[in-house]
Amino acid sequence: MARPTRVLINQQALRDNYAIAQGASAAHCMPMVKANAYGHGAEIVCNALNLAPAFGVASIEEALELRSFGIDKPILLLEGTFSVDEISVAADNQLWLMVENNQQLKHLLQASLLQPVRVWLGLDTGMHRLGFQADEVNAAYCALAASDNVHNHMVLASHFASADHLDDPKTYQQMALYDSVYADIAVADGAILQQSLANSAAILGWPGAQRDWQRPGYMLYGNSPFVDQYKDHRLQPVMTFTSAVTSLRSIAAGESVGYAGTWTAARTSRIATLTVGYADGYPRHAPNGTPVLINGRRCPLVGRVSMDMISVDVSDISEVNIGDPSILWGQNLSVNEIAAHCATNGYQLLSGISARVPRVAEN
Ligand SMILES: Cc1ncc(COP(=O)(O)O)c(C=O)c1O
The missing domain is CATH 3.20.20.10 (Alanine racemase)
Structure with missing residues (x-):
């Protein structure tokens, strides 16, 4: 647990x-x-x-x-x-x-x-x-x-x-x-x-x-250092920043999500809540539409990033359940791409992962 x-x-x-x-x-x-x-x-x-x-x-x-x-x-x-x-x-x-x-x-x-x-x-x-x-x-x-x-x-x-x-x-x-x-x-x-x-x-x-x-x-950490390149195919990303779906709900068209209601559903939408937020190093200024991988599928971030949670629109993917894995960046989702959405660079995102996030060595 x-x-x-x-x-x-x-x-x-x-x-x-x-x-x-x-x-x-x-x-x-x-x-x-x-x-x-x-x-x-x-x-x-x-x-x-x-x-x-x-x-x-x-x-x-x-x-x-x-x-x-x-x-x-x-x-x-x-x-x-x-x-x-x-x-x-x-x-x-x-x-x-x-x-x-x-x-x-x-x-x-x-x-x-x-x-x-x-x-x-x-x-x-x-x-x-x-x-x-x-x-x-x-x-x-x-x-x-x-x-x-x-x-x-x-x-x-x-x-x-x-x-x-x-x-x-x-x-x-x-x-x-x-x-x-x-x-x-x-x-x-x-x-x-x-x-x-x-x-x-x-x-x-x-x-x-x-x-x-x-x-x-x-480059050691697997990311292209060039400004105009998300990925250098010679390199493999070392960090995968993961979380999981911890809550799910359907909302009606016209309902908004998160603090200050900065995203409003245009249709009936399925919203997944992930337990990761800016206190973990996920950028608070990530805008609506920033991609998140859920069950390996790209889904858009919706609403403001909270301290400990984010919301993702999973309406377009079937079979999402509580506990399903998600990737914020890493394998198959370049940190440079997330950085471009957030008007920053991957260096800042990687080095901003906070102390409360466990680092788990693999291989
Ligand atoms: C003096 C010096 N050398 C090397 C590096 C490594 O740069 P990079 O991470 O772009 O390879 C840095 C990073 O800021 C640095 O300050």
Whole structure:
């Protein structure tokens, strides 16, 4: 006996998608598992991808949570540290640090560490969110290379703003700037400076962006990262967000459904209630007509999404019963399609699955 709302995590699909990311080049492939592995459950995802050389997260709290699950691979803090006290914790826990501004640089140089940390040096090539400017990065590199706190094996990293738009020249411009900055860095004797550029869209769509380290996120979870594509047929969705019909009724034409009566039946209609709502991560702004699969058939959402429930018009399918399974997104219903209905992206929907929804590992 349990509320039937859950996300099923297809671990084999995850491994297959990872193999595709890895197969795109000879590079090291670091799964992005920030935001609870894009909502999938970081523990499940890291265990399924235990062949990966390292993982990427957004904060030290996320990294230490992985350590508490027994994940012992290196973990990169993609935004680096937010305060000076994090540096020794990072060093003690085998975390890798992005260093992307002068404050982080100063804190790292001033720290007294028992062992050096591995550093990824962030370069701003046009995203203008994180990273040293092109004319600052050589000085930052030299300061890091001269410090006993820093391992002599570093990575120069940058991030694309528009790799999901294959016709946008900005990605070429970012690569060109990156290449010229990299070429100008005077790598210290005996040191190594590797390269990292590619997110999912770049791995799948920009062959020139393949460098020493790939950083796939969204594609691992089985969804196309390209703006104009619901599905990439090379990838399999990992998450299936499921619920079940928990109540059924017929309503007369002219009756409305849900808070504020935002949908009115044009005919006698059969309405199924599903026990899933915005407190689970189903988007509150999903409009009438957003598809839901019930018994594998597409049916339209009707009325406002409530905190714990939604209503679906099942008039056009026969034989619906209480307890019948439903899919909000996942297998046979792309999260990108639902996101398009909701004027958002699949990243937000996946990472918005709330803590009360059990993640159930399969395969
Ligand atoms: C620095 C960095 N690298 C890689 C990624 C992965 O991007 P995607 O999920 O599009 O593959 C992200 C995600 O936001 C990121 O911030």
